[in-house]
Amino acid sequence: MFFSSKKWDPRGRHCFVTGGSSGAGLALAVLLVKRGAHVSIVARNEERLQAALVELEKHRQSSEQIIKSYSFAVNSEAGSTAALQAASEPHGGRCPDAFFLCAGTSRPSFWIEQNEALMRSDLDASYGAQAFTALVASKEMVKQGVKGKLVFVSSVLGYFSIVGYSTYSPGKFALRGLAESLQSEFLLYGIDVHIAFPGTIYSPGYEAENKVKPKVTLKIEETDSGSTPEYVAECILKGVQKGRFHITVDFIGNVFRASTAGSSPRNSYITDLFYALVGYVALPIWRNSVDSTVRAHRQEHQEYLKQKGIIG
Numbered sequence: 001m002f003f004s005s006k007k008w009d010p011r012g013r014h015c016f017v018t019g020g021s022s023g024a025g026l027a028l029a030v031l032l033v034k035r036g037a038h039v040s041i042v043a044r045n046e047e048r049l050q051a052a053l054v055e056l057e058k059h060r061q062s063s064e065q066i067i068k069s070y071s072f073a074v075n076s077e078a079g080s081t082a083a084l085q086a087a088s089e090p091h092g093g094r095c096p097d098a099f100f101l102c103a104g105t106s107r108p109s110f111w112i113e114q115n116e117a118l119m120r121s122d123l124d125a126s127y128g129a130q131a132f133t134a135l136v137a138s139k140e141m142v143k144q145g146v147k148g149k150l151v152f153v154s155s156v157l158g159y160f161s162i163v164g165y166s167t168y169s170p171g172k173f174a175l176r177g178l179a180e181s182l183q184s185e186f187l188l189y190g191i192d193v194h195i196a197f198p199g200t201i202y203s204p205g206y207e208a209e210n211k212v213k214p215k216v217t218l219k220i221e222e223t224d225s226g227s228t229p230e231y232v233a234e235c236i237l238k239g240v241q242k243g244r245f246h247i248t249v250d251f252i253g254n255v256f257r258a259s260t261a262g263s264s265p266r267n268s269y270i271t272d273l274f275y276a277l278v279g280y281v282a283l284p285i286w287r288n289s290v291d292s293t294v295r296a297h298r299q300e301h302q303e304y305l306k307q308k309g310i311i312g
């Protein structure tokens, strides 16, 4: 209803994937290479980029495809500009057709353990790592008259939040706010905006965050069955091809999406009504159980606070 019905084909297009060296970003890059796109992946760690590039090469469809990696930190305007310039060069300076903004990290922890520096760096890691790329990409697309695509990757934690995500969720909610605004503004240019809200992704980033994740958060997350990076990538690409604004990859995501839709463009008026009804009944029950889990953790948490020297 809100987008053209013709399916978008990545073949021969230049796709710019931030966070393309790991997890969902790497899986998306692989998928795009398989579909015949030119792919540029961006991340900071050169070694992991090189390993990812070897993986991408295995899926090359033709010798024409330009497949490259770029080491830049994209959580600043300068970093994103440098990455975009470098990636545009092999394409004669033309800016990419689609931007898959997968860069992001999470450091689950308790709110009272934060300080200003940690809050700022986590907001930078969840929001800044995508917002600045969106800024420079948009300017370039408008300047060059490219009717491209911006695809943000939020999280189901951009729809709701739980204990442990006080410095991560705000950035993922903020991405939704940004996408909502740009979806409207970019009607001026014919640039499409999409935003994905995956649940748990079994990625290297997930392995890393679990090492520091509070026990109570791990317990609540047991309800989430999770998805492989490959599955998430497929859902994101399908969602983009179908012209969906909010892209969810699993049942939980669909329920939260439909329950918090507001005036966001919907995916379907019939199935979204079903998901919204499920949410209306099931979400308060689920939330009550989450609250009970947190309350049951009070005593253990007191011990934790003592151990850390936060209380006497």
Ligand SMILES: NC(=O)C1=CN([C@@H]2O[C@H](COP(=O)(O)OP(=O)(O)OC[C@H]3O[C@@H](n4cnc5c(N)ncnc54)[C@H](OP(=O)(O)O)[C@@H]3O)[C@@H](O)[C@H]2O)C=CC1
Binding pocket: 018, 019, 020, 021, 022, 023, 024, 025, 042, 043, 044, 045, 046, 048, 072, 073, 074, 075, 101, 102, 103, 104, 105, 106, 125, 129, 153, 154, 155, 156, 197, 198, 199, 200, 201, 202, 203, 204, 205, 206, 229
């Ligand atoms: N894993 C999960 O359970 C979930 C993750 N998400 C979100 O999905 C996205 C992908 O996550 P996941 O699949 O776990 O990926 P990983 O955490 O495994 O990989 C993250 C990627 O982003 C890159 N990156 C991080 N920060 C920057 C930066 N400032 N500049 C450039 N590159 C950066 C990393 O490379 P390098 O460190 O070398 O820069 C790496 O390539 C993230 O935005 C994440 O928040 C959403 C829901 C669930």
Ligand SMILES: CCCCCCCCCCCCCCCC(=O)[C@@H](N)CO
Binding pocket: 105, 106, 155, 156, 157, 168, 198, 199, 200, 201, 206, 209, 220, 221, 222, 223, 224, 252, 255, 278, 279, 282, 283, 286
């Ligand atoms: C019918 C309704 C039932 C609702 C059940 C909901 C269960 C959700 C549990 C919490 C999932 C948290 C995913 C975190 C993803 C993420 O972004 C982090 N891994 C950070 O990277």
